[in-house]
Amino acid sequence: MEEVEKCVNCGFCESVCPTFPASGYISSFGARGRVDLGKYLIKESLKKNPVDLNIADSFYSCLSCNACVVVCPAGVNAGKVSLIARKVITEGNYVSRSNEQPVAKMIVNSIMKYYNPLGLRKKCSKWAKDLEFDSRSETILYTGNMFQLMPYSKSLASIKKKVGKRNTDRFARLLASWPLLIKLASNLYDRDLAIRMEKSLKGIVMLLKKSGVSFGYLREDEPYPGTFLFELGYEQEFREYANKVYGMFKSRGIKQVITVDPHTYDIMKNEYPKVIKEFNIKVLHYLELVKTDIFRKTEETITYHEPCHFSRSETPFNSPVELLANLSDLRMPAFNGRATYCCGGPDDLIYTDLANSVSDARSEQLRATGASKVITSCPICFTNLNKYSSVAELSEFLEGLLI
């Protein structure tokens, strides 16, 4: 209520919302439309409860990129409205629970049971089987399984497209009831992407070791950070889950985590402290520990796609831009900094067409820089943008510049 009542419907948020043009300019798929639906829901729920509205697609398709927040003159957080609406859906208090996304429910059940959205923790540790870590260190490399999950996510999105929404939802409902079956996904992955993702993770390890950093890795005990729970509106589950993950870290004497992707960095740095009493683990991104004098400069013209969860985080992280500007001929796209444009990735699994349309738009902006290579520092962005351009993940690019 507090969030939407500040809104005068000026539409500034709609003008920057990536899903609005991607949907073919359907307002309920734009930030202002979502706020309008929120207002309507509040008003109608005072008369009749639950309100007869199908709001799932509108709110679940929000990318949580927070582009809207940056431009709202009144300080309305339209992204937060989507988060609240998803919470309302999951609680079933004001709208029918039929709004709940079957795929979302399936993933949530798996996370709560297996500490991984697809029950694949063991598989997610395979990339490091030949690597050595310092098992006594109070600092760990925390991948959050994000790089490792991308090849599966890409495969599932493509299967979903082939079988259609109805069959996907039907199957997802089944999996939500029988989470064990989700492990069937273990063989459904994009092999080329898996190789790239593994290379990126190994590259990060190399950069840290070259910089003299000592750290451990939890291997198959490493839990997923719970980003889906938070972003899909499962507030209670997220609180419970984050406390379990935190408890796991503390029981192992971990005092510092080195994250490798913006989603894990942002949620650990900004959301965990809100739901965990006296949170006292230091959260770093690996670039904060990597020395800059281990790289040579290049004359290559590159552009950098800034992930939303770095640029628009409560604690913005701009180190990649600064480093890349020092090392290369960096040309930033028209939408950069706080105005960066989402890659569409967060919608890839549930709203694949919408995600593709957003990544098309972003790819075009990146192409317009004239750069020969696109660098990004997020496995989700990499996966979505890699479909169209010459994209390299940051660590992969940096590894090539090691002296």
Added chain:
Amino acid sequence: MKIVSELEKISPGNVLTSKENKIPYLRDASYYTGEFPAAVVIPRNTSELSRIMKFCYENDVQVVLRGGGSSLTGSSIPNEECILLSLSRFDKIIEVRVDDNYVIAEAGVRLDFLNDELSKFNYFYPPDPASSRVSTVGGTLATNAGGLHGVMYGVTKNWVLGMEVVLPNGEIVQLGGPTLKRSMGYDLAALMIGSEGTLGIITKAILRILPKPECSGRILAYYRLIEDAGKAVSELKNKGIIPLMAEFLDRISMDSIKQVKDIDYPQGSEYMLLVDIASSVESLSRHLELAAEILRKFDPVNVRITTDAKEMQKMYDARKGLYSSILSQRNSKSDYVIIGDVVVPSSETAGTLKDIQKSIEKHNLQVALFGHIGDGNIHTNIFADVENNEKMVVVEDFQNEVGMIAVKHRGSVSAEHGIGLEKKGLLLREFQQRHTEGTLEVMKIIKNCVDPKNILNRGKMFDL
């Protein structure tokens, strides 16, 4: 449902009928809420739009138009007997010709997007409504939008060379063309400007563009009395200085940007002027100092100059978002903002503002004042609970009085927001006050000729 199925045949996949999809179209940026239209249609191109209009004309289906949805007078509010046509997919910039000083853009192109593109050529399109991030080429032509640069560049009508229009019966016509001069009978392109979607649907426009000013700087001047601020701006013009922008904000507005953007103001200030001066790199300091010197003569609390690009941008963004951010200053949480939009010759601004202040006190309303003081355009932002009928009677009386104050000072009840649903009564009152009721009759005759079935934006501007 026959209507929906027929529309679906013409524009497959682009007809929205579910309640969830229609809800966001019930509102624009005004305080009005419409009724659920029969359908929302988002056509892909002019040919499809033309066929939709032909069908609607033949079947007496009312059509309400929507561009960026930033109308402040309810121009794009639907009713339950209409279909709502969204022009959002007309989003392409077709041609930029800097050698011929024009750009051709489709109706759904947002003005900031247009200027981002033009800036690659070091050119710009001068009309600059505060909603430029949202407002579209088609919508701003249909309302003859003005904005922050009106003092130097005038309003939208000064920058339109031609357009493509779909008439109510579906016929596509080309009005005007890409030349600076064209004398060939009635200027029908001019007729479309400010017609608020009642005569035809603008699908693309040929717009004049200019090279960007070489550079500009800003003077921030703070006053205790609005008369002093008004006289200061008049004196600038008397001395031959035409600002690029001359805005004023009252204390409530200054408090709003202080709260939302952390932009403070000197103690004792009741009004603030933002005066931009465009110049060459070599002359900018001298021109800014000349203008500041004039502003200092009118008993200011403080006058300072800035050329810091970041500071200028922050203040500019704050001013452009003021209509939205000002809600933070309301006394009651049930209040909303009802924005007024009167205009007077700029020399009359100070006197008009004084009269408006008296009217605010008389009506005992909370009102924030800001506007484009350089061109005499004053926005009265009234805080009121729009569902409180008693209060709205007072608001309406106040709006009427302010409108007549403007007319008394040789001005008008509407400067740049148009008439829409909100000012139909005021439009009539202005013509009556000026003893020219016949003007409204001519408008109605034109409407009858072009749209004899009255299907386009029925009930907007005036009732037939």
